Amino acid sequence: MAEKDFYKILGVSRSASEDEIKSAYRKLAKQYHPDLYSGKSVAEKKAAEDKFKEISRAYDCLSDANKRTQYDQTGSDEVGGGSGGGFWRGGAGTGGFEDIFSNIFSSFGGAARQYQNGAVDGDDISLNLTLTFKEAAFGCSKEIPITRVENCPDCGGTGAKNSGAVKTCSKCGGSGVMRHVMNTPFGQMATTKTCDQCGGRGKIITDPCKTCSGGGRVKKLRTLNISVPAGIDNGQIMTYYNQGSAGVNGGRNGNVIVIINVRPHKLFVRKGSDLYIDVPITMTQAALGCKIYIPTLEAPVSYTIAEGAQTGQQFRIKGYGLKHFKKESRGDLYVKIIVEIPKNLSSKEKDALRSLESSLGQSQYPTQRAYLENIKEI
Ligand SMILES: [Zn+2]
Ligand SMILES: [Zn+2]
Incomplete structure (x- = not known):
């Protein structure tokens, strides 16, 4: 196989x-x-x-x-x-033409699996689950309503009113398939076809169940309890096997496939298990140094910024990222300093800045000094 x-x-x-x-x-x-x-x-x-x-x-x-x-x-x-x-799964041991082909098709991701006894797998149910940034970071539990097809509770999926209302199919003798042996240059080959009289079920219903009108199946609203692990990321998929619609005639139940969608955060940007945040400080805080509180997903962390801080300067707060998915360790929080220049200055404030600037020398602006020297070499 x-x-x-x-x-x-x-x-x-x-x-x-x-x-x-x-x-x-x-x-x-x-x-x-x-x-x-x-x-x-x-x-x-x-x-x-x-x-x-x-x-x-x-x-x-x-x-x-x-x-x-x-x-x-x-x-x-x-x-x-x-x-x-x-x-x-599928007709192991019977080895007919159809088996070979159905397996080839299966391996190319083709149609739903069909079995020789007329069994058909139940449908999968796909759904999107949107989480807040924090729910994804710390994990959460969700109750999700799903509508799925189940075997009828009143007839146990047979579709018949009672056990006397089912007859074995006369055409296929109850096997659900018609078997045909051919002679080919490669030897004898058996082909099998689904019985057209009973649709592969092997049984004919004479008095159908009222609840499901003989189909043997009913739609049910169920609640799927989902436990989302901490550290899950956008686009990840959680599969709940056998929780989808019921299979027919012994076919497998479908799966529930939950596609995770994580809402972005207003401050934090996530890359894998690491978090990134831009923290604005004033021009004066940058020049003199300061103590600031960095927000994290938990309590804020105090951090001392040395004098002469520059825009774009980055530092790392270890272990304040997200939990690595399915592991105990955590990522880090990367903080980028943004120096904010004041706007809408009064003339008095402008004068104060001009007088400060006139007292500063080139050595206090090393980046600009290097830039000006490089310009000369063009
Ligand atoms: Zn029924
Ligand atoms: Zn039949």
């Missing part, structure tokens, strides 16, 4: 570092983000969405050390799943 290779999906080697995996994922996620395809055709949208989910799933697995180890050992990211029971 064709097994999906998460490393190939992300285009990284099996020995790729965490950072390599992250940057490969970011690049691909940007390329295939569903938002970029909003104006495109349905087919293009679907292809991008499938690709996006595939990338997300690969990243979800490889970015987590435990899941990655399990995947490396078993070839599967499913808890308790071995290489046989994992990602790509």
Whole structure:
């Protein structure tokens, strides 16, 4: 069976570092983000969405050390799943034409998986979750309403009013598939087709369930409890396996895919786990030196600025950045000094400045002095 290779999906080697995996994922996620395809055709949208989910799933697995180890050992990211029971289920052992083709299509990220017994996987549910800057920084819990398709509670998903209202399909004898053996130059080949009388279910309902009108499925509003880890970033994706719509006839449930959107902060700019802030001080504070309080995401931190500070001067306050995603360590806070020159001076103030300036020598303006000397050499 064709097994999906998460490393190939992300285009990284099996020995790729965490950072390599992250940057490969970011690049691909940007390329295939569903938002970029909003104006495109349905087919293009679907292809991008499938690709996006595939990338997300690969990243979800490889970015987590435990899941990655399990995947490396078993070839599967499913808890308790071995290489046989994992990602790509389907007619193992029966080996017909259709199996080969469906696996080839699957490995190109094609249509939803279909099984020989008429089982179909449930739909995934994608949603955007917008967080404030602080929620992303410290993590939070969210309750998100989702509408998903579930098996009908009154008939257990059979679609029949009671067990007597179900008959085995006479055309396929209950297997849901029609099997046909062909002789080819390569030997005998078996092809299988979904039974057209029962739609692959293997059963015919004579008296349908009233709740679901025989479909076996109902829409339900559910609440998904989401625990957002501290340090999550814009564009990251959280996948809740099996929480999407129910599969049909033993098909797998879909997943809920939560795409994180973090609102920008008015003061802090985030780069990875580090924060950046511009702090304005007055011309006089810069010249004389001063003690200022730097805002952080927690309590302000006092900092002494030495005399002669300049615009653009940067310093670092260690450990006041964001928590590294899924780690205990934290990034840093980078503070850039902006010297603000006063505006709307009165004539008296202007005179005071002129008299100050006349007392200053070139050695007190080393940057300007160097500049003027370099000008002469042009
Ligand atoms: Zn029902
Ligand atoms: Zn049938």
